[in-house]
Amino acid sequence: MIWVESLGQMVLNLAETLGRVITLWKKTFSFIAKGNVTPQVSFEQMSKIGVASFPVVGLTSLFTGMVLAVQSGYSFIKVFNEPLFIGSVVGLSLVKELGPVLTSVVIAGRVGAAITAELGTMSVTEQLDALYTLGTSPIRYLAVPRFIALLVMTPILAALADLIGIIGGFIVATIQLGIPSGVYWEEVQTWVDLNDVCHGLIKSFFFGLIIVTTSCYKGFGTSGGAEGVGRATTEAVVISMVLILVGDYFLSVVLVAMGIGG
Amino acid sequence: MIQIKGLEKSFGRNHVLRGVDLDIRTGETMIIMGGSGSGKSVLLKHIVGLMKPDRGHVFVDEKDIVRSNEEELFAIQKRFGYLFQGAALFDSLTVGENIAFGIHNLRPEYSPKWKDIVVDKLALVGLKPEVAGLKPAELSGGMKKRVALARAIAYEPDYILYDEPTTGLDPIMSAVINELIIGLQKKLNVTSVVVTHDMNSAYKISNRIAMIYLGKIVAIGSPDEIRNTKDPLVKQFITGSAVGPIQMPVKAVE
Numbered sequence: 001m002i003w004v005e006s007l008g009q010m011v012l013n014l015a016e017t018l019g020r021v022i023t024l025w026k027k028t029f030s031f032i033a034k035g036n037v038t039p040q041v042s043f044e045q046m047s048k049i050g051v052a053s054f055p056v057v058g059l060t061s062l063f064t065g066m067v068l069a070v071q072s073g074y075s076f077i078k079v080f081n082e083p084l085f086i087g088s089v090v091g092l093s094l095v096k097e098l099g100p101v102l103t104s105v106v107i108a109g110r111v112g113a114a115i116t117a118e119l120g121t122m123s124v125t126e127q128l129d130a131l132y133t134l135g136t137s138p139i140r141y142l143a144v145p146r147f148i149a150l151l152v153m154t155p156i157l158a159a160l161a162d163l164i165g166i167i168g169g170f171i172v173a174t175i176q177l178g179i180p181s182g183v184y185w186e187e188v189q190t191w192v193d194l195n196d197v198c199h200g201l202i203k204s205f206f207f208g209l210i211i212v213t214t215s216c217y218k219g220f221g222t223s224g225g226a227e228g229v230g231r232a233t234t235e236a237v238v239i240s241m242v243l244i245l246v247g248d249y250f251l252s253v254v255l256v257a258m259g260i261g262g
Numbered sequence: 263m264i265q266i267k268g269l270e271k272s273f274g275r276n277h278v279l280r281g282v283d284l285d286i287r288t289g290e291t292m293i294i295m296g297g298s299g300s301g302k303s304v305l306l307k308h309i310v311g312l313m314k315p316d317r318g319h320v321f322v323d324e325k326d327i328v329r330s331n332e333e334e335l336f337a338i339q340k341r342f343g344y345l346f347q348g349a350a351l352f353d354s355l356t357v358g359e360n361i362a363f364g365i366h367n368l369r370p371e372y373s374p375k376w377k378d379i380v381v382d383k384l385a386l387v388g389l390k391p392e393v394a395g396l397k398p399a400e401l402s403g404g405m406k407k408r409v410a411l412a413r414a415i416a417y418e419p420d421y422i423l424y425d426e427p428t429t430g431l432d433p434i435m436s437a438v439i440n441e442l443i444i445g446l447q448k449k450l451n452v453t454s455v456v457v458t459h460d461m462n463s464a465y466k467i468s469n470r471i472a473m474i475y476l477g478k479i480v481a482i483g484s485p486d487e488i489r490n491t492k493d494p495l496v497k498q499f500i501t502g503s504a505v506g507p508i509q510m511p512v513k514a515v516e
Binding site (some may be wrong): 121122125126127129130131132133134135136 | 307310311312336339340342343344346347348350351352353363364367368413414
């Protein structure tokens, strides 16, 4: 009956993790709700997290838009003998799925890892304990600005990724596939409406929440010196990415059912 | 006054504290000595509420911090300065900002004068004012410890907890830190709890010495009483002998 024991242990661990995550949220959001935030530190984090991530997010989405146009263009030439609906394929794929998901995956790798490594190092060097003894809650001082930064910046970056990706598609569509620019933009405008944009941006908000929760939770719970920091960082990135992709499906189902971007 | 009653703490199967009882009187310097892994640092963290015990109580001036809510605990923590074993300076802040951190949070009334206080406290630990602009990564190990001490005393707490204050320091700097601990006690009537292995330092600075072994306080007394003890356990520890009742699980090199 060893499997029963390990199953029970797994359920217990999951319940414990869930409880701790809810406590982290409760404390963080109650500080935010009370306005107990340091705007300067939050802006610093926004700049560090958002602005500094822009080049890599931009580059990723530009080439994603370009490759979408190439793939759909040549596939449609094979089927219809001409590249139809390129603007709609590029626009819809980016706005509803690839913009938010790719942006979030890039942020999880770049920012989530950095947050876990920083908080984890602080944890193993007793800096979190030092914060307590100097009259500051680590959640208020460290988690709150990072939550604000990621919840605000992930949707903004996803929106920019949508735009840059569509421009990438435009470059390929007009130069490589010879589609008139007016036709491309008309397809984008016809098929992509505000509802679809909201669908993607709402998802990216939740992806931001997944990344910041996972990375702060893993960072605060780090123990075991340099090896522990490495392990926590890897786990934070892997868990964030898996949760983003799994969460994407469920969020899409719920949003479509609510009539947002169906 | 700090009263510790029946304190127990386990980490998984590792039962670190097994019923610690200890009274620390106001204004005294109490040394807690014991081997590595005997639970000294864990005990220190319980005194300031950084850890919650499985059982037992810690009273700070008759207020049970184990049963305090977050706000009450915060009010009590304000009265403590804590020198961490590895200094625990904030890497992202300068030395000056590190020292001022507690002033801004715990003594906002001193905030306008924070720059003067930083210079003053740096001088107290034997460092020049220019150090205030450096980042912790630019400091040596001994300097980090001195800055950490300056940070712990900057907001003038009533209690100061020292986790191995002289470990890693050269003998002269150890003596400076010892003098500083004695000076703080005399001048400000600060109550200090010092966790240390350094017996020279212990005899010099303490009013009383307690020894922790296997998660319990096994001996307590004045420096002279401890020095002249007949208890084989304490004797082995203070003389640093490998032979005696305390068995360290080490493999001899063949």
